[in-house]
Amino acid sequence: MARSVGARPRKAQREEAARLRAKLGECRSDQWQRAQVIFEELCAVCGVTGPSYSLMTPRACRFCHMYGHTRQYCPRKRVAEERARDREVAEASQIKNQLPQQATCSAAQWAWVVCNEAHDAVYAELRAEGWPWDETWEVEHWRRMRIRCPS
Numbered sequence: 001m002a003r004s005v006g007a008r009p010r011k012a013q014r015e016e017a018a019r020l021r022a023k024l025g026e027c028r029s030d031q032w033q034r035a036q037v038i039f040e041e042l043c044a045v046c047g048v049t050g051p052s053y054s055l056m057t058p059r060a061c062r063f064c065h066m067y068g069h070t071r072q073y074c075p076r077k078r079v080a081e082e083r084a085r086d087r088e089v090a091e092a093s094q095i096k097n098q099l100p101q102q103a104t105c106s107a108a109q110w111a112w113v114v115c116n117e118a119h120d121a122v123y124a125e126l127r128a129e130g131w132p133w134d135e136t137w138e139v140e141h142w143r144r145m146r147i148r149c150p151s
């Protein structure tokens with residue numbers, strides 16, 4: 001009876017599989033031939049056999065183009081997203097600071113800045129446009145508030 005796909009490798013096999021996975025993770029998408037060879041070794045070590053064996057090919061991550069993981073679990077994507085988030089947060093607070101400050105603006109301007117209707121209008125607008133509820137939303141919110149602020 002053929003061993004089932006995804007069977008748990010024994011200890012020595014596990015170590016060999018980990019070594020091959022690490023090796024696979026060092027391949028770029030243009031090294032697909034090398035990746036295929038390593039992948040086939042990995043399948044053999046893990047006891048993955050069966051009619052679909054010959055059809056199996058490794059897939060490179062669609063974000064960083066490296067083998068060994070998918071876009072969903074990409075470590076480079078995670079770092080890039082964290083950086084982008086930090087940038088958005090910094091930009092949002094910078095734009096927020098460009099709005100008139102109470103100490104230096106007219107009463108009319110200040111009334112507008114703290115006016116809930118102004119925020120609500122921008123909120124409704126962003127919702128209608130389908131903005132994702134994340135840091136990009138906040139940046140856009142303050143950007144629009146600043147644009148509309150009476151001078």
Ligand SMILES: [Zn+2]
Pocket residue numbers: 061062063064065066069070071073074075076077
């Ligand atoms: Zn990746």
